[in-house]
Amino acid sequence: MADYDFTQDLGEARTKFTTITRAVGLDSLRRKIAGLEKEAAAPGLWDDQDNAQRVTSQLAQAQNELKQLEDIGSRLDDIEVLYSLGSEEEDADSRDEAREELKAVSRELSDVEIQTLLDGEYDNRAAVVTIRSGAGGVDAADWAQMLMRMYVRWAERHGYRLQVMDTSYAEEAGIKSATFEIDAPYAYGKLSVEGGTHRLVRISPFDNNSRRQTSFAAVEVIPLVEPTDHIDIPDSDIRVDTYMSHGPGGQGVNTTYSAVRITHLPTGIVVTMQDERSQIQNRAAAMSVLQSRLLVIKQEEEAAKKKELAGDIKASWGDQMRSYVLHPYQMVKDLRTGYETSNTQNVFDGDIDGLIDAGIRWRHQQRKGSGNA
Numbered sequence: 001m002a003d004y005d006f007t008q009d010l011g012e013a014r015t016k017f018t019t020i021t022r023a024v025g026l027d028s029l030r031r032k033i034a035g036l037e038k039e040a041a042a043p044g045l046w047d048d049q050d051n052a053q054r055v056t057s058q059l060a061q062a063q064n065e066l067k068q069l070e071d072i073g074s075r076l077d078d079i080e081v082l083y084s085l086g087s088e089e090e091d092a093d094s095r096d097e098a099r100e101e102l103k104a105v106s107r108e109l110s111d112v113e114i115q116t117l118l119d120g121e122y123d124n125r126a127a128v129v130t131i132r133s134g135a136g137g138v139d140a141a142d143w144a145q146m147l148m149r150m151y152v153r154w155a156e157r158h159g160y161r162l163q164v165m166d167t168s169y170a171e172e173a174g175i176k177s178a179t180f181e182i183d184a185p186y187a188y189g190k191l192s193v194e195g196g197t198h199r200l201v202r203i204s205p206f207d208n209n210s211r212r213q214t215s216f217a218a219v220e221v222i223p224l225v226e227p228t229d230h231i232d233i234p235d236s237d238i239r240v241d242t243y244m245s246h247g248p249g250g251q252g253v254n255t256t257y258s259a260v261r262i263t264h265l266p267t268g269i270v271v272t273m274q275d276e277r278s279q280i281q282n283r284a285a286a287m288s289v290l291q292s293r294l295l296v297i298k299q300e301e302e303a304a305k306k307k308e309l310a311g312d313i314k315a316s317w318g319d320q321m322r323s324y325v326l327h328p329y330q331m332v333k334d335l336r337t338g339y340e341t342s343n344t345q346n347v348f349d350g351d352i353d354g355l356i357d358a359g360i361r362w363r364h365q366q367r368k369g370s371g372n373a
Contacts, residue, residue: 006083006095009102014076016109021069023116033062054226061124061185068112075105114357115186117364121299122223123189128292129221132177133170134197136215141174143200144217146348148178151191153350160184165285166273173206179273179289181224188223193359194352195221196321203327212327216320225291231298233291239263242279262286269293322355337362 036059039045046052079098086094118124129151133144155162161183168176182191197218204213225231242257259274260282271290273282322334324344332347332355333340339358341347347355 006099006102009106010076010080010083013102013106013109016106016113017069017072017076020109020112020116021073024065024069026066026069029062029066033059033066036062068108072105072108072112075101079105110357114190114360117360118186118189120189120192122295123192124186125188125223125226126181126183127187127191127221128165128179128181128224128289129191129194129219130177130179131175132218132220133174134216134218136200136213138170138172138174138206139200139202139204139213140215140217141170141172141176142206143174143198143215144177145174146200147198147217147219148175148180150348150350150352151180151182151194153348154352155182155184155350157350158184160187164275165289166271166275168272179271183224188221190356190360191221192223193356193363194219199320199323201323201325201327222289222292222296225288225295231291231294233264233287233294237265238290239265240283258282260286262290264290264294267294267297334358 036055039055040059045055079101082094082101083098085091086098131144131147131151133140136143152162162180163183164178164180166177166179168178170176197216200215200217202213203210207213239262241261241263243259243261244257258279259272260279261270261272262283263270269290271286271293273286273289275282275285321336322332324347325331325333326344330342330344331340332342332344334355337355337358339355341354343351
């Protein structure tokens with residue numbers, strides 16, 4: 001029975017590997033690498049720095065993708081040999097090692113499979129995430145901060161670089177809003193399925209009568225703008241205000257007017273930044289986020305798919321895409337995919353890959369059904 005189970009698991013892994021390599025197209029990937037290597041070796045490449053960064057970034061990404069797939073293929077071959085030898089020599093340790101390695105490869109294949117579904121124009125970008133408290137008063141502000149912690153923990157679990165760009169603290173507890181950047185390959189493609197209204201049901205820690213409270217927070221995810229995007233913003237289209245940065249409870253972060261608020265007059269978009277040390281740094285960060293948001297609008301207009309990326313997120317009843325229930329039972333359920341888990345503490349500690357993967361698969365099916373895959 002053990003032999004049959006291992007053979008079946010290995011066969012399933014090989015089938016998945018074959019499906020992935022066909023979807024990626026190894027021959028076309030190798031041709032792409034050869035073309036990028038030729039571009040990278042061209043004299044005067046760095047005369048155009050924007051183009052040089054694009055070429056070298058795409059080359060590194062393609063090379064890593066090819067190496068990962070080739071490594072997985074070699075590991076599957078080695079696993080089969082190891083298990084066969086262990087069976088012939090009745091070496092239980094070798095068979096156990098082969099089983100554990102197969103489990104590890106299967107997990108990696110699932111990750112790669114998800115990545116093949118991230119084929120949107122900006123899916124491979126870094127992500128800029130903004131969380132805003134919605135309906136629910138002080139509980140909503142506390143909930144927004146809980147969500148921020150969840151995404152910070154998720155980034156830490158994966159070793160992704162996270163930079164907080166702006167935080168607006170609520171008076172009693174929690175945050176009114178926060179904006180942060182997660183810099184990792186495909187961070188936007190993965191986190192974009194997190195965009196929407198998140199609903200929390202619990203016994204309020206701020207209610208003296210310990211009543212159940214429902215609160216909401218909105219999550220917006222946009223791709224980080226790159227130099228090659230060329231989103232031009234005339235100075236006449238923006239108003240820049242400066243003010244003193246503040247921390248929790250009104251405590252001053254510094255005594256200079258380093259915080260920056262930029263208003264894009266044609267669209268009404270407002271971006272604030274206060275977490276950098278200087279006004280120049282905050283202005284640069286705010287302009288980058290503004291460009292990213294305008295990039296989203298540009299894509300929506302060109303594709304005629306309003307709400308596909310950041311969307312119109314109201315953070316109130318009837319708009320939630322996911323519910324987190326802590327009372328009278330424990331459950332996190334995504335209302336789009338049906339994915340649910342009762343281990344709420346793990347979710348709040350950043351274990352949200354299952355939710356994200358289910359969201360990516362759901363989105364792929366939605367696009368496939370509408371002919372946009």
